[in-house]
Amino acid sequence: MTPLLHLSGLTKAYPGVVANDNVGFEIAPGEVHALLGENGAGKSTLVKMIYGLVRPDSGEMRLHGQPFAPHEPRAARAAGVAMVFQHFSLFEALSVAENIALGMDDAPETDALSDEIRSVSKKYGLTLDPDRMVGDLSAGERQRVEIVRCLLQNPKLLVMDEPTSVLTPQEVDVLFETLRRLRDEGTSILYISHKLEEIRTICDNATILRLGKVVGTCVPSEETPRTMAEMMVGTELKSPTKRPYKPGRVLLEVKNLQLPSKDPFGTSLRDVSFSLHAGEVLGVAGVAGNGQDELLLALSGEELTDTAAITLKGATIGSKGPNHRRLQGLLAAPEERLGHAAAPDMSLTENALLTGHARQRLTNKGFVKWQATQNFARAIIQKFDVRTPGASHAAKSLSGGNLQKFVIGREIMQRPDVLVVNQPTWGVDASAAAFIREALLELAEQGAGVLVISQDLDELMEISDTFAVLAEGRLSRVRSASGVTIEEIGLLMGGTEVDHAAA
Amino acid sequence: MDLSSISPVTLIVSLMAASTPILLAALGELVVEKSGVLNLGVEGMMIIGAVCGFIAAVTTGSPWLGFLFGAICGAAVSMIFAVLTQYLMANQVASGLGLTMFGLGLAALLGHSYTGINPPSFSQIHIPVLSDLPVVGRIVFGHDPMIYFSLALTFGIWYFLTRTRGGLVLRAVGESHDAAHALGYKVIRIRMLAIAFGGACAGLGGAYLSLVRVPQWAEGMTAGAGWIALAIVVFASWKPGRAIIGAYLFGGVTVLQLNLQAAGLAISPAYLSMTPYLATIIVLVIMASDKKRQSLNAPASLGKTFFAST
Numbered sequence: 106m107t108p109l110l111h112l113s114g115l116t117k118a119y120p121g122v123v124a125n126d127n128v129g130f131e132i133a134p135g136e137v138h139a140l141l142g143e144n145g146a147g148k149s150t151l152v153k154m155i156y157g158l159v160r161p162d163s164g165e166m167r168l169h170g171q172p173f174a175p176h177e178p179r180a181a182r183a184a185g186v187a188m189v190f191q192h193f194s195l196f197e198a199l200s201v202a203e204n205i206a207l208g209m210d211d212a213p214e215t216d217a218l219s220d221e222i223r224s225v226s227k228k229y230g231l232t233l234d235p236d237r238m239v240g241d242l243s244a245g246e247r248q249r250v251e252i253v254r255c256l257l258q259n260p261k262l263l264v265m266d267e268p269t270s271v272l273t274p275q276e277v278d279v280l281f282e283t284l285r286r287l288r289d290e291g292t293s294i295l296y297i298s299h300k301l302e303e304i305r306t307i308c309d310n311a312t313i314l315r316l317g318k319v320v321g322t323c324v325p326s327e328e329t330p331r332t333m334a335e336m337m338v339g340t341e342l343k344s345p346t347k348r349p350y351k352p353g354r355v356l357l358e359v360k361n362l363q364l365p366s367k368d369p370f371g372t373s374l375r376d377v378s379f380s381l382h383a384g385e386v387l388g389v390a391g392v393a394g395n396g397q398d399e400l401l402l403a404l405s406g407e408e409l410t411d412t413a414a415i416t417l418k419g420a421t422i423g424s425k426g427p428n429h430r431r432l433q434g435l436l437a438a439p440e441e442r443l444g445h446a447a448a449p450d451m452s453l454t455e456n457a458l459l460t461g462h463a464r465q466r467l468t469n470k471g472f473v474k475w476q477a478t479q480n481f482a483r484a485i486i487q488k489f490d491v492r493t494p495g496a497s498h499a500a501k502s503l504s505g506g507n508l509q510k511f512v513i514g515r516e517i518m519q520r521p522d523v524l525v526v527n528q529p530t531w532g533v534d535a536s537a538a539a540f541i542r543e544a545l546l547e548l549a550e551q552g553a554g555v556l557v558i559s560q561d562l563d564e565l566m567e568i569s570d571t572f573a574v575l576a577e578g579r580l581s582r583v584r585s586a587s588g589v590t591i592e593e594i595g596l597l598m599g600g601t602e603v604d605h606a607a608a
Numbered sequence: 609m610d611l612s613s614i615s616p617v618t619l620i621v622s623l624m625a626a627s628t629p630i631l632l633a634a635l636g637e638l639v640v641e642k643s644g645v646l647n648l649g650v651e652g653m654m655i656i657g658a659v660c661g662f663i664a665a666v667t668t669g670s671p672w673l674g675f676l677f678g679a680i681c682g683a684a685v686s687m688i689f690a691v692l693t694q695y696l697m698a699n700q701v702a703s704g705l706g707l708t709m710f711g712l713g714l715a716a717l718l719g720h721s722y723t724g725i726n727p728p729s730f731s732q733i734h735i736p737v738l739s740d741l742p743v744v745g746r747i748v749f750g751h752d753p754m755i756y757f758s759l760a761l762t763f764g765i766w767y768f769l770t771r772t773r774g775g776l777v778l779r780a781v782g783e784s785h786d787a788a789h790a791l792g793y794k795v796i797r798i799r800m801l802a803i804a805f806g807g808a809c810a811g812l813g814g815a816y817l818s819l820v821r822v823p824q825w826a827e828g829m830t831a832g833a834g835w836i837a838l839a840i841v842v843f844a845s846w847k848p849g850r851a852i853i854g855a856y857l858f859g860g861v862t863v864l865q866l867n868l869q870a871a872g873l874a875i876s877p878a879y880l881s882m883t884p885y886l887a888t889i890i891v892l893v894i895m896a897s898d899k900k901r902q903s904l905n906a907p908a909s910l911g912k913t914f915f916a917s918t
Contacts, residue, residue, distance in 0.1 A: 158790070178792030194787040196780050198908065207780050208791055212773065 107170045109134045109293045110155070110262055115164035117150055124150035126317040127164070132262065137284065137294045139304045139325060142314035143337055143534035148297050151314070152264055155295070156188045157181040168262075179210055185261035189251045189268055197240035197370060201250050204239055208254040225256050229283045240370040244393050245276035252283065263287065264295045269303055273392050274562070274595035281307050299337070299535065301330035302563075315339055338535055350570035353383025356554040357404075357435065357523045358416040362423075364403045372396040374403060377580045379573060381523060381554040386545065388569030388586060389558045392598055396578040397558045398440065401527045404556070405437035406430045418522065428463045434522030436460070438512050440531060440558075442505065446512040449501035453493065456500050457482035457515055464519045481518070489514030490540065506537030513541050517548050524548060527558040542568050562594055574598055614867045619860075620747050625821055627859025628758050629654070629813040633837035634844070634851045635758075635765055636809025641841055642769060643802035644782035644909035648704025649689050650810050651834025652711020657682040657811025658818040659719040662727055662825045665815075671730040675754070675815050682811015683804045685711055690803040693913070694796045700911050712828060722825045730754075730820050754816050759852070761809075766848040778802060782907030785914040795914050810834065832885070839888050843895055845905040854891075861887045 108131035115128040124147045132138045142148050153159040155166065157175030166173045168184055175181035178188075195204050202219050206212035213221065219235040226233040231249040239247060248268060255263055265284075269277045284294055284307060296308055304311060305325045313321045313336045321336050357380065364374040374396050381387050391397060402408040404415070406427035414423040417435050427437075439445045447456045458478045462468050467478045482496040489510045493503055500508060509529070516524055529545065530538035546568055549555045558575070559565050565572065565586070572586040574597035581597050633650050640647050661678025665671050689707045692698040732752045733739070739749040769775040778798060781788045785795045817833065818825050836858055844850035865880040873880070 157792070178790075182792075190790060194784075194790040196783040196787060198783050198905075199776075199780065203776055203780075206773070207776060207788075207793075 108132060108167075109136075109169065110173075110295075111167040111170075112151075112155075113165050115151065115154060115161045115166070117154060117159060117161050123317050125154070125161070128314070128317070128319055129164075130312045130319065130322065132293050132295060134261075134293055135288055135291045136310065137288055137296055137308045139308035139311035140295060140297045140314065141299065141301075141304065141311050141333060141337055143299065143536075146314040146337070147317040148314055149266065150317075152188070152266055152295070152297065155181070155262075155264060156186060182210060182258060182260075185259070186264065187255035187258055187260035187262070188264040188266070189248065189255060190266055195239050195247055195250060197238070199239060200235065201233060201237050201239060201242075202235040204250055205235075205254045205257065208251075209257060221257060222253055225253055229253075229256065229286060230279065231283060245272050245279075248272065248276075248280070252280075256287075260292060262293045262295060264297075266297045267299075268296070269298065269300060273598040274591055276392075277303070301325075301333045304333070305330065313337055334535060350384065350386075352385055352570075353552060355380045356383055356418055357381040357556075359404075360414055360416070362403060362410060362414040364399050364408055364410055366396075366399050367408075368398075370394075371399060372578045374399050375578045377575075377578075379580060379583050381556055383522075383552045383554055384549055385571060386549045386555045386557060386569045387583065388565035388572045389556065389575050389580070390562060390565055390572070390594055390598060391558075391560065391575035393560055395575050395598075397527055397560075397575060399578070400558060400575065400580075401437060401439050401525060404435070404525045405439070406435075431460065431463045431519075435525070436464075436516040436519055436521040436523070437525040438516050438527070438529070440527040442508050442512055443501055447500040447508060450499055452499055453486065453491075453496045453503075453511060454479050454482040456511075457485060457496075460515060461519060485511060485514040485518050488518065489544070506533040509533050510537055510541060513544065517544055521548075521553055523554045523556070525556045525558070528560065529557060530559075530561065530564060538564070562591060566591075613871050617743055617746055619863060619867060621750065623856060623860045623863040624751060624755055625859075626863050627855040628755050629817045629821060630833050630837050630840060630858060631758050631852060631855035632761070632813035632816065633810040633834060634840040634855055635761055635848060636806035636813075637837055638841050638844065638846055638848060638851060639765060639769075639778070639809075640802050640806035641910055642782045642846060642907055643778050643799050644785055644907050644912065644914075645693065645799050645803060646700050646704065646911040647686065647689055647707070647803060647806055648701060648838065649686065649707025649711065649834075650806075650837050651830055651832070652708035653682045653686055653807050653810035654711075654814035654817070654834045654837075655715040655828070655830045656685045656711045657814030658829060659715040659722070659814075659825060661811070661815025662722060662818040663718065665727045665819055666722065666725055669728050671728050671819050674727065674819050675812060678815025678819075679808040679812045682809070682814065683807040685714075686803050686807025686810070687800075689807075690800050694799055694803075697913050697915065700913070708834065716827045719825045719827065723827070725825070727819050727823050727825075730823075752820060754812075754820065762848045762852055769848070779907070782909055785909045785912070789914070799914075810837070813837070836884075836888060839892055843888075843891055845895075846907065847905070857891070858884050858888060 110132045113129040115125050117125045128151060140148050150159060154161050157178045157180050173184060175184065202215055202222060205222060206218055212218060222233060222235045231253060233249050233253060239250060268280060272280065288294060298304055308325050311323050311325045312319055315337060323333065360378050362374055362377040366373045372395055403410055406425060410423040412421045412424035417433050422430055422433065443449045448459065458467050458473060461481055465481055467474050467481065479496055485491065486493060486496060491511045492507050503511065513526065513529055529541050542564065545555050545557065557565065557569060569586045571583050572589055573583045574581040574594060576598060633654055637647065637650050657678035660681035661674040664677035665674025685707065689703050692703045693700050730752055732750055735749050739745045769779060777793055781793060781795050781798050789795050814830060817829060822829060840851055840854035843854040861884040865883050869877050869880055
């Protein structure tokens with residue numbers, strides 16, 4: 106049987122880096138093929154070539170045995186290749202139907218399209234209302250918009266770039282059900298992910314990329330996540346060891362915290378209460394857009410609240426700003442690295458100064474102590490293994506993983522009593538993620554309280570002592586992390602309260 | 609003071625003429641901003657349209673050719689801004705301000721020998737019977753063709769933005785240029801077209817100013833109309849229908865203060881001349897107080913530079 110898609114010798118170089126080097130593999134009709142690799146391994150570049158966004162320097166692609174060289178996405182779509190993007194290519198202020206129309210080359214009239222959307226979403230079990238504004242949808246619903254958009258064009262090959270990174274476990278199940286149905290109808294799927302358990306569940310074959318080259322192929326169901334991870338990284342991995350947890354004194358106490366969101370598509374915090382003890386790693390799970398950003402803003406002091414809502418080591422600080430909180434020992438690292446945690450165009454030294462000046466005494470009567478600041482930045486770079494030519498380089502020149510190590514390191518180096526982090530390993534490759542988790546655990550071991558907000562359940566299970574779920578701006582009861590199952594968390598993330606039954 | 613000297617009918621008729629240049633410029637800028645580009649050069653494009661339209665009309669004797677040439681020249685100078693910001697990735701705010709300065713200077717140079725000349729007249733339409741009706745006749749049927757054109761343009765832009773695929777693509781580009789690019793839309797080409805359209809509308813507004821509203825050429829005659837047009841786009845929350853309300857409100861206050869001056873109101877004329885601008889500022893402050901609502905309508909990529917990441 107001719108393969109649906111055959112790639113051979115694909116090479117694409119950018120100034121200073123070869124993103125794809127002589128890459129080749131095949132996908133059979135009705136096959137779910139996984140593309141595995143760390144960040145920067147060249148997965149995205151490869152996919153962009155297949156979808157016509159980037160042209161290869163050399164090499165050949167064949168679709169149904171015919172030469173295939175799309176020069177733009179339109180040509181790829183016409184040939185039967187559809188793509189669901191990693192960062193959703195949706196427009197928040199437009200309706201579902203409008204968003205879908207934008208992704209089609211010959212979109213029918215609005216009413217006819219709405220009917221088509223309803224029938225396709227029914228057929229594949231993807232509930233969707235065509236008239237709703239995309240900005241009001243959850244991440245799972247947004248992904249459905251993307252998938253329905255692809256399905257309306259009857260694709261032969263569906264490319265999915267990190268489709269599950271923002272979904273609850275239940276939503277993942279629904280997605281997999283849809284993918285299986287598509288596969289049974291003969292659609293091939295190219296599935297890109299670094300979640301190895303998922304790849305074992307859904308994929309028939311896998312191709313592994315490292316630094317732009319194919320370094321191996323495997324049948325995922327015959328491998329363990331560990332062996333696949335080691336193929337990806339190229340070395341053996343060590344996982345952090347959990348130490349026994351003994352709660353110390355209460356460091357941070359949050360009582361009935363209310364915070365109306367300033368973002369029209371944000372979620373307001375409602376009655377959030379919890380306490381964080383010395384030595385504790387509290388994991389807060391939840392799907393993006395359920396109040397995570399707002400919780401971080403309220404704790405870091407960027408958004409002020411009722412003064413009694415937040416108590417740090419016995420003093421109420423709800424109405425105090427970030428610098429006051431930093432001096433008192435409460436530090437935070439937000440999710441968005443570029444633009445929130447770090448100023449992209451400023452050097453690492455300057456970025457070190459931005460959050461470190463108060464606690465590290467990097468200024469004197471309003472004047473910057475550059476030597477001390479530079480030493481501080483260099484110490485972070487050294488201790489946290491930040492790969493950069495030097496502290497004078499701009500934050501945006503660092504890769505995601507390295508900048509994240511710098512951002513987290515900058516706060517940890519200030520020896521906080523309480524550290525709040527949001528998505529500490531989002532979009533970070535496996536080795537950097539392991540390093541950051543290790544550093545957070547070490548901080549807790551030294552007696553600090555650490556609050557980790559994350560959507561990555563495996564990560565939370567790995568490092569947290571206690572555990573809570575944020576859903577629609579409300580925080581569930583905090584419970585011990587040992588003995589919680591993924592299913593239970595999934596239900597909580599979907600907003601179902603099972604506290605009473607479990608407690 | 610004699611308030612009875614102010615006739616409501618005359619007031620309404622003249623406020624429509626006073627508002628039309630601003631309405632035209634605001635409609636053009638609305639389309640530009642919907643595509644995600646902030647062009648602060650409206651004032652400069654308007655005055656170029658005013659002087660070029662004036663020269664063309666005086667030279668050819670046809671006000672129609674004057675309007676056409678004013679629009680073409682407005683679009684032409686907007687291309688300076690377009691190339692700077694879309695291809696050379698220059699900052700939009702600085703480039704727009706630069707365009708305003710450049711336009712004011714160039715217009716003064718071009719129009720030097722045209723000061724004090726009268727342009728060919730551009731008369732109001734006259735439909736027998738209808739235009740002679742009392743009150744309604746003058747308000748509905750007694751204007752010059754450009755006023756009807758500006759109203760038709762408002763409807764046309766509303767229809768284009770909300771009912772056509774082209775309008776949907778334009779809004780999508782302004783909402784998220786990265787997503788539009790990922791779907792294969794030509795972000796830069798669409799924005800170039802939008803900027804050219806905005807320039808043509810501003811040029812047309814300027815030409816109306818020098819050919820009908822004043823009608824003469826004088827240096828700096830736009831007197832901030834371009835800035836008011838920019839403010840009206842925000843006031844209108846990027847909706848064409850509301851742009852009419854904004855423009856007519858401003859025009860109304862302008863005309864009213866002139867009438868009050870003529871009626872001999874015992875306030876310094878300087879204060880009265882300030883009122884349209886004060887009214888605009890007050891309305892903008894009220895609008896801006898509801899941040900949440902406003903940010904829903906604002907194009908999310910407004911003013912951001914687009915780097916194609918291929």
